[in-house]
Amino acid sequence: xxxxxxxxxxxxxxxRFNKCFVGHVAVERLWTGGRWLEGPAWFAAGRYLIxxxxxxxxxxxxxxxxxxxxEFRKPSNNSNGNTVDGHGRLVSC
Numbered sequence: 758x759x760x761x762x763x764x765x766x767x768x769x770x771x772x773r774f775n776k777c778f779v780g781h782v783a784v785e786r787l788w789t790g791g792r793w794l795e796g797p798a799w800f801a802a803g804r805y806l807i808x809x810x811x812x813x814x815x816x817x818x819x820x821x822x823x824x825x826x827x828e829f830r831k832p833s834n835n836s837n838g839n840t841v842d843g844h845g846r847l848v849s850c
Contacts, residue, residue, distance in 0.1 A: 787819055788826045798839035798847060807847060809837040816849070 769775060791810040794817075798807045804821040807829055815831035816839075838850030 787824075788817075790826065791817065796837040796839040796849070798841050800841060800845070800847075802845065807839055809833060809835075809839060809849075811835050811837050 792812040794808050794810055796809040799805075800807065806819040806821070807816055808819070809816050813831075814833055814835055816829040816833040816836065817826055818829035819826050833849070836849035840848050842848050
């Protein structure tokens with residue numbers, strides 16, 4: 758398998774998943790402060806990722822440029838289905 762999954766906390770069970778690791782691509786753990794993280798939505802223009810920490814009733818923001826994570830919204834009403842619409846707006850379920 759290509760890449761390095763050290764510290765990622767998972768094992769590849771289906772060999773077809775190995776196609777996701779092309780060349781030098783690796784799985785990287787970016788943050789460890791959540792309980793159950795779901796619903797990532799990438800905002801390319803701002804270079805940040807919004808994701809949900811459902812049990813803690815909050816949404817988090819990972820800033821790619823600075824490598825930092827901060828609370829984006831709390832309470833979040835336990836939202837977890839996040840996406841970016843055609844106008845660049847966050848849509849959460």
